[in-house]
Amino acid sequence: MRLFKILSAAVLAAGAALAVSPAMAADITGAGATFPYPIYAKWAEEYKKATGTGLNYQSIGSGGGIKQIKAKTVDFGASDMPLKNEELEADGLMQFPAIMGGVVPVMNLEGVTPGQLKLTGEVLAAIYLGKITKWDAPEIAKLNPGVKLPSAEITVVHRADGSGTSFLFTDYLSKSSPDFKSQVGAGTAVKWPVGVGGKGNEGVAANVQRVKNAIGYVEYAYAKKNKMSHAQLKNRDGQFVQPDDETFKAAAAGADWSKTPGFGVVLTDQAGKNSWPITGASFILMHRSQADGAKGREVLKFFDWAYKNGGAVAADLDYVAMPAPVVKLVQDAWKAQLKDSAGKAVW
Numbered sequence: 001m002r003l004f005k006i007l008s009a010a011v012l013a014a015g016a017a018l019a020v021s022p023a024m025a026a027d028i029t030g031a032g033a034t035f036p037y038p039i040y041a042k043w044a045e046e047y048k049k050a051t052g053t054g055l056n057y058q059s060i061g062s063g064g065g066i067k068q069i070k071a072k073t074v075d076f077g078a079s080d081m082p083l084k085n086e087e088l089e090a091d092g093l094m095q096f097p098a099i100m101g102g103v104v105p106v107m108n109l110e111g112v113t114p115g116q117l118k119l120t121g122e123v124l125a126a127i128y129l130g131k132i133t134k135w136d137a138p139e140i141a142k143l144n145p146g147v148k149l150p151s152a153e154i155t156v157v158h159r160a161d162g163s164g165t166s167f168l169f170t171d172y173l174s175k176s177s178p179d180f181k182s183q184v185g186a187g188t189a190v191k192w193p194v195g196v197g198g199k200g201n202e203g204v205a206a207n208v209q210r211v212k213n214a215i216g217y218v219e220y221a222y223a224k225k226n227k228m229s230h231a232q233l234k235n236r237d238g239q240f241v242q243p244d245d246e247t248f249k250a251a252a253a254g255a256d257w258s259k260t261p262g263f264g265v266v267l268t269d270q271a272g273k274n275s276w277p278i279t280g281a282s283f284i285l286m287h288r289s290q291a292d293g294a295k296g297r298e299v300l301k302f303f304d305w306a307y308k309n310g311g312a313v314a315a316d317l318d319y320v321a322m323p324a325p326v327v328k329l330v331q332d333a334w335k336a337q338l339k340d341s342a343g344k345a346v347w
Contacts, residue, residue, distance in 0.1 A: 028298055031058040032065015032078030033164045034200040036099050036282040038221040039319050040078075043306045046313065050305070053298060061200060063162015063188050069093065069285045075299050077285040080164020081188050082264030092288050094337045095262045096330040097281040098303060100320040102248045103168050104230040104278070106205065106223050108214045109135065111148055113229060115242050118143045120234040121176025121269075121277065127154055127215060128173060129180060130194035135213060150213060157207045157216035160197025162188045168280040169217045172268040217278075220244075221317050237273045244276075248320045251279035257326045263333075281322075286338065293340025300334055300347050 030040075037059040044055040058064075062079035069077025070091055078098070088095055105124060107117065123139050126132040132139055136149040159166045167188045174181035184190050196211075198204035201218045205226050208216040220243050223230045232240045241247050251270040257263055267279040284303065290296035307330075311321035322330070334347040 027053045028055045028076075028295070028302055029057075029074045030055065030065075030076045030078060030284075030299075031060050031068045031074045032285075033062045033080045033282050034059045034202065035062075035080045035101065035103070035165050035168075035219040035280070036078065036319070037201070038219075038225070039099055039101075039310070039314055039317050042313050042317065043302075043310050046309070047302055047305055050309075051301075053302070055302060059200060059202070061159070061161040061188075062164030062167070066162075066285065069287070072287065072291075075286075075295055078282060079188075079285060080280055080282045081167035082262060082266065082281070082283050083285070084264065085261035088262050093285050094288050094333065095264065095283050095285055096303075096333060097257070097263050097265070097322055097326065098284050098306070099314060099322065100248060100252050100267070100279065100281045101318065102220045102243045102251075102276045102279045103165055103172075103217055104220050104223050104243045105233070106208050106216050106218055106228040106230050108208050108212055109150065109229060110212070114223075114227075115230060115232055116147060117229070117231045118234070118240050119231045121172060124233075125173040125177030125180040128156060128158070128192070128195070129177075129183060130156070131179075152213040155211045155214040156192075156195030157198055157204050157211070157214050158192050158195045159199075159204060161199050163200075164188060164280070164282065165201060165217065165219060166190065168266075168268055168278055171266060172278045175269045220248075221319070224318065233277050235273070235275050235277045236269050236271050237275070239273045241274060241276055243318075245315055245318045245320055247274055247276035248279045248318070250274035251276050252281075252320060257329055263326075263330070288337050288339065290338060290340050290346050293342075293344065293346050296338060296340070296346045300338070304331070 040057050065077035068074045136151045171186040174186045198207040201222045204216040205218050205222045208214045250272045255265045269277050307327045314321045338346040
């Protein structure tokens with residue numbers, strides 16, 4: 001896709017947040033997931049041009065975003081792990097999906113080109129459990145005849161912060177490996193048996209690039225932007241697939257958003273011969289009772305604009321826009337659930 005034409009180097013600078021200059025003081029504040037940061041940054045840029053309204057989004061990880069929205073220090077939080085309906089109810093929150101994309105394994109292997117290496121969920125889980133420790137291990141070599149694999153120790157890189165990207169990755173590994181499920185499990189923050197941590201998708205990408213023979217996991221836009229080698233993965237139907245917006249769409253095709261409380265659909269390990277197995281949505285969290293109804297309305301106007309106008313940019317960055325029927329469901333939920341302090345609908 002045309003990622004490099006529209007995404008400047010500044011967008012994905014390590015540890016960066018979507019900063020807005022004093023002359024473009026932000027009217028909307030958000031914080032959370034690093035997974036959707038590239039698309040939120042581009043949407044914010046275009047939205048500012050179209051409306052004059054600014055957005056300050058802090059790319060701090062899903063765990064941080066959940067904490068900040070619960071503390072009411074931002075107008076919206078963002079998480080790649082959907083909160084359960086019980087937690088939403090307890091904290092007076094509503095949740096809706098904004099965008100979909102994919103998490104990819106990335107490596108720093110000399111002579112291995114992007115998409116050349118093949119991995120399965122079982123092998124990936126064994127690497128992250130510390131059971132497969134060398135790149136030329138029989139389990140990896142068997143999947144990759146003809147690929148020159150170094151007889152070198154694998155350096156495992158994982159997230160150091162609370163992360164929705166980690167949730168998607170560990171959820172997939174838990175579905176692929178009973179050992180991983182019992183020993184580590186799925187979550188935004190888990191106790192990793194091996195490896196070194198990086199903060200944000202940015203930090204994981206930087207560590208993998210810096211350390212020879214390393215492996216990590218990042219949202220696909222970070223892999224493409226940084227020209228990193230990614231792996232093919234074997235999906236639930238037994239097919240090896242490459243990550244792109246088409247395989248992410250295939251994974252999302254069977255999702256039943258209408259029957260899932262809080263829109264909390266998890267898209268890992270979906271059926272379909274073209275499905276990318278670590279696909280996920282990124283979610284927005286807002287308080288159902290908006291102390292400042294006008295500010296809440298501005299947040300909804302931003303995402304309404306993004307739903308209507310942001311699809312082409314999303315495709316360019318290899319994200320997947322929410323389908324029109326899902327957008328209708330989301331907007332109906334806005335009308336029903338979000339109220340101002342006087343009890344009047346915000347949308």
